[in-house]
Amino acid sequence: MAAALMVLDPATLTVAFVLLSAVLGTLLIFSWILSPGVSALAWWGSAFLLIGIAIASANLGQGQPSLLVLVTANALGMLAYGVLYGGCRIFNGRSAPIAGSLAGVVIWTCAFPFIYDSQGYRLMLASLLTGGYAMLSAWELGRHQVERLASQRVVVVLVLGLALFNFSRGMLGFSWVSVPWIAAFARRWSSEMALFLVIFTPTLAFMFLSMAKERLKFEYKQAALVDPLTSVPNRRAFLQNAAKLLGQLGDKPASCLLFDLDNFKAINDSYGHDAGDRILTVFGQVLAGHLPKRTFGRLGGEEFAAVLPMSAHEAAALADKIRHAFSAAGKAALGGQAEVTVSAGCATGARIEATALLQKADSALYRAKRSGRNIVIAA
Template sequence: MTAAAPMVLDPATLTVAFILLSAVLGTLLIFSWTLNRKLKALACWGIAFWLIATGIGWANLGKGPPSYWVLLLANALGILSYGALYVGCRIFNGRRVILLHGGIGAAVWICAFPFIYDSQGYRLILASLVTGMYSALSAWELGRHAAHTLASQRVAVVLLSGLAVFNLFRGLLGVSLTSVPWIDTFARRWSSEMALFLVVVGPTLAFMFLFMAKERLKLEYKQAALVDDLTGIPNRRAFLQAASRLLNRLNGQPASCLLFDLDNFKAINDRHGHAAGDRILSVFARTLSDHLPKGTFGRFGGEEFAAILPIGAQDAAILAEKIRHAFADAGGTALGKTDEVTVSIGCATIPRAQAEDLLRHADQALYRAKESGRNLVVVA
């Protein structure tokens, strides 16, 4: 029985596979962007995959050793792809983007190339260090400046960090004078092992970008379903969910509900128009945001707002009076002092209560405030 021949990785086949995969993935990312133009990062990442496919193909699929101009421009495209990767990460996080950030590495390569053309080691060092830095910056951007924590984003950070280590390691090998086989494998301009590594990492990274976009859209839709469009504060559904969680954490301790109703709101709309009414609603939402902890209040519907807080009856009444006075000042300013803008508030404090019980008692107190002349705080 003869021993099986060892498996040999064909560099040309792996190179073609990497180029085709990168082109397909780049097209997929750009196509995904065309379906939702808000996700501009997908277009940037798609361009990055096309740039690396073009650069690698140009440098490695020609006949004979690549010429001066091929090495210059093909590697510039490869470095530019890493720059596009970094720019895409900044766009995804909603951060300010300067396209120059993505082109600095390619500019450095073009300027330095005439001086390092004769040395493969120096070319390897420069290209690897620049691409390694871009990979590290991309990982830092997604990990440090993420607006929301996404599961797929964590995986992308790990992949980009691994890509940074890989490229920086290759750069360090460029100064090595040894002839150890595994060092030569990674220190060469291109090798089967390097192609295989990129064939695995490239598609995985592309699919993580797609998953990130999907998670971002899902999060945005979820937030849209829980946020009042006009005022930007939680809507009735989100408020009730947050209130239930809060009351469950209190373990029977007293909680207070404040129920707000803007006085004579229909008259404001009739006299000043619906734009003025919308402005008053936004002013009151800002007043609540200035006085109440995040997640404890929301717009209940129309001109009615509510809050549930882990405080006693006396503190609730004091807080309600502060909000009433603050809104009278802010609302009057918004209408140019032409009309008095006030709010009636009903307060209820109950231990071991459900949100529905608190709201019902606060609504009764609010009704008495309205019946007693408005612009009052009434405690149930």
């Protein structure tokens, strides 16, 4: 029994929480050093360190903390939540809200002279600010997520729970609760509060690390499926997407468009490889502007392809539209110094594999090249 009481002693749990926050914050920052592309880890790690410092400064001293210590410790707590929110924004590729992260500190510092003698009002304001930041963090991760990550959905639930916990504490500031373990959360610090944070904090830190790992895995997968020069799907991704589309269509017709930039070697020789790369990028942009996502890709060199759920006539008309658009965009990219054209072959079929459809389109493209280039020929 004595050992159990020792474990639940507020001072013991406070030390445990402060050490745990320091370890977790350092771990997150170290993970950022190893993976600098996920800079949100540095923000989250800083938030864990700040909350640990805030709790330590307010609760590890002798006797009741002074008003200066209270205002400083709570300001650090507000800053920790603000930094946590900033990390969530950065994780989604949005700007760092420096002013927003500091807003809680400013509000708390300005309001403290008017509420310093009321523990209830201090609790309500601190809970509203921290709960607000937690709610904004959950909104940011849920509403503005770049891609669907399983761990990110878990973090949204955890941070929403943190917001609810803080808002509930704020309500205790002006209501009387007779249940001892609930009333304990209305105090500035208690064993129940420390125990909750000792359990919750590592869970949240673990899920932040899981989010970062899942993001890196997603980016590596994307890098393996995207052409680095033109930012369109590469051959592997195109064939995967085409096979999936053809399987979904069943007996309905699908058309394959195969494009090959005309006289591309001459462009490289006359204007340099940088100009050639620019022309390839321009054509990728033209395709992206005319075709749905995951229907086209770069097969290699100056050859691009697309598979679309449409008839031969519709596909040929679309290819001709792309041909005209690229001619204008390519000429503008070279400053109007040269004619930039593309030839296209079109093949249509139903219940056919992607490679077989691509071979038919290649035959039509060969005819287009032999017929003088800058034309569209259907198989």
